[in-house]
Amino acid sequence: KNQVEQSPQSLIILEGKNCTLQCNYTVSPFSNLRWYKQDTGRGPVSLTIMTFSENTKSNGRYTATLDADTKQSSLHITASQLSDSASYICVVIHLTSNSNSGYALNFGKGTSLLVTP
Amino acid sequence: DVKVTQSSRYLVKRTGEKVFLECVQDMDHENMFWYRQDPGLGLRLIYFSYDVKMKEKGDIPEGYSVSREKKERFSLILESASTNQTSMYLCASSRRWTGLSGNTIYFGEGSWLTVV
Numbered sequence: 001k002n003q004v005e006q007s008p009q010s011l012i013i014l015e016g017k018n019c020t021l022q023c024n025y026t027v028s029p030f031s032n033l034r035w036y037k038q039d040t041g042r043g044p045v046s047l048t049i050m051t052f053s054e055n056t057k058s059n060g061r062y063t064a065t066l067d068a069d070t071k072q073s074s075l076h077i078t079a080s081q082l083s084d085s086a087s088y089i090c091v092v093i094h095l096t097s098n099s100n101s102g103y104a105l106n107f108g109k110g111t112s113l114l115v116t117p
Numbered sequence: 118d119v120k121v122t123q124s125s126r127y128l129v130k131r132t133g134e135k136v137f138l139e140c141v142q143d144m145d146h147e148n149m150f151w152y153r154q155d156p157g158l159g160l161r162l163i164y165f166s167y168d169v170k171m172k173e174k175g176d177i178p179e180g181y182s183v184s185r186e187k188k189e190r191f192s193l194i195l196e197s198a199s200t201n202q203t204s205m206y207l208c209a210s211s212r213r214w215t216g217l218s219g220n221t222i223y224f225g226e227g228s229w230l231t232v233v
Contacts, residue, residue, distance in 0.1 A: 032219060043121070043207055043224035044160075089159070093219060100167050101148060103214050105222075109159040 003027045004092050006108035013115055017080055021111045023073040023090030031103060034091040035064050035075045038110070044089055047075070080115045087112050120144075121225040123208050129231045136195040138228050140208030146223075147213040149191035151175075151183060153204040154227070160207065166191055167213070198232045205229050 004025045013019050023033070032051045036044035048057045052068040061078045077084055090108040098104070124139040142149065148167055152160045152175075162175030164183040172183050180202060184192045191210075195202055208225040 034222075036224075041227070043209075043226045045224070046221050049219070049221065099165070100171070100173055101165060101214060103219065105162065107160040109157065 004090055004106045004108040006090050006111050008111060009109075010112040011114070013080055013113070015080060015082055015115050015117050019077050019080060019113065021075045021088050021113070023075070023108055025071050025073075025090075025092045025106070027092040027094045027106050029095055030068060030071075031093045031095050033066055033073050034093070035062070035073075036089040036091060038087045038089060040086070077113075082115050082117065085113060085115045121208055121210050121223050123206075123225040123228045125228050126226065127229045129233060130198050132199060132232060134198050136198050136230065138193040138206055138208075138230070140191045140193070140225055141189050142210040142223070143189065144210070145188065146210040147188075148211045149185065150209040150222075151181075151191065151193045152207045152209065153177070154207055155204050163193065200232050203230060203232045
């Protein structure tokens, strides 16, 4: 079972509208949570990184929130633009002794956002 | 700006061929990763390297091997390509993990491999 669940799977909104993407996780012990934006045919690009002590973090029109108690995060996009059309991936990182890196990445399957004129 | 460069954007190979996917990063990062990305499955880790000549299997290492002879270069090798290895392959790199928030992980642009 995937330890990071994203919803909705896909979303279509009109340009200028706001939207919120959800990420629920069961990963433990939690280290930090990241949101990435992936344009079609391109590699993911980091939007935000949050540790358990951070409730919110903004990057321009993108605002991520984190509730470490309920293990939920959201990515809010304000005043959407056509260029926001992309896949948004939630990544939860946990610490582990099973890897020489000391950590492991858990990827959600992404939310595909389409912003239409 | 950090740059992670994947040498081939699009490849078409025949079943049974040996395939090399090359990745180079220019920021002296210790950690490098190879993922594959398939529709509906998200990103899955194939191999990870935390230093020169050091490697670690990820979630789906079967059918793949890797090489890291130099710090900046991490190669993914398909010894005998099969059609189920048709996918988008993403390379990533980061500094060695520090602190709770760790470091930003940078991804390359991806390599689309089709095995026929």
